[in-house]
Amino acid sequence: MKHYKSGDSWTLIFNKGEPFIATMTEFCHKQRIKAGFFHGLGGVLSAEIGYYHLDRKEYEFRKLDEVLEIASLHGSVALKDDELFIHAHGVFSDTDLCTYGGHIREMVVGGTLELQLQSLEGSWARQLDEDTGLSLINFDESA
DSSP: OEEEEETTEEEEEEOTTOBHHHHHHHHHHHHTOBSEEEEEEEEEEEEEEEEEETTTTEEEEEEEOSOEEEEEEEEEEEEETTEEEEEEEEEEEOTTOOEEEEEEEEEEEEEEEEEEEEEOSSBOEEEEETTTTEEEEEGGGOO
């Protein structure tokens, strides 16, 4: 991955074959980024995406083992249980221009991934919300 910094904004260019969540987590760890938002576009060789069943409080994941376009990618950076957590959602399109979207567990970059990351001061902490079963950003717990 290549990166360029301007103020608190980063432009990240991921290489073919890089696992997105793992690479993004490592980058944020090295740069000491503990809060931020990002968006991007590009392509993937494969992706594992999911849907959260609010009534069951669990994710259902599906593996997409094909080359896909990233039509939209958005997410946040925060801490969960004192570890960096990349929360990402994406929309992907296939050769028929059919789309799939959801929470990204992991995806492997295809030709490229161009991403804009806005890092923020301090850190955000995620805390388990009993009502939803999700770890939500809690500004009261953030530093």
